[in-house]
Amino acid sequence: MIWGGTTHDLPDLSLRSRVLELGCGNGKTLIAMIQRGWDVTAIDFASPAIILSRKVVGCVTHGHVMVADARYLPFKNNSFDAVFAMHVIGHMHKEDRERTISTLPHVLKPGGSLFFSDFSVNDFRFGKGNEIEPATFRRSPGIITHYFTHEEVIALFSKFTPLSISLHQWPMRVLGSTLVRSEIHAIFTRKG
Secondary structure, three states: OOOOOOOOOOOOOOOOOEEEEEOOOOOHHHHHHHHOOOEEEEEEOOHHHHHHHHHHHOOOOOEEEEEOOHHHOOOOOOOEEEEEEEOOHHHOOHHHHHHHHHHHHHHEEEEEEEEEEEEEOOOOOOOOOEEEEOOEEEEOOOEEEEOEOHHHHHHHOOOEEEEEEEEEEEEEEEOOEEEEEEEEEEEEEEOO
8 A cells, every 4th residue: 555645743863863664655754754864764565665665765875765574674683763653553463563563672772762653543434444353444445454542552562661642633524524533643762
């Protein structure tokens, strides 16, 4: 799935921070990260997404794009100052979410930051489609979306220290109706 949303607000990180973006999609967030002066490695398991992201990066020297699976990260321990997981973990089955999150403490430097964002159970699309796991729904064209609770996010990232967890909601007009989009944003740091 190629993500069509807008770029999230990005945090202030030091120039040349080594950053990993999980699920880079079409490269929209990737280019914003590179423009901050970070040394970004972006991965996606979908080859078409990587092709799009490579076009965005072009010949920029501080952007690396590769096909890789977030569940099995091919990086050395302590490789990154920050990891971004924006609307990627919610498109996985429970077992895959847990596997992905279990790999993150290894690639993140001690004291490094993990930035997470995904839809909450308050989102207007929660409950739409076929429920294939608790709070996980398959909608056409076969895309799965898991909707998170605050408590679930804390439990899922229990190997990290939470710095902030917040609910972001905004109205959205769809076919003449006002509906609520709802995301959980969280920042964690690696323990030890």
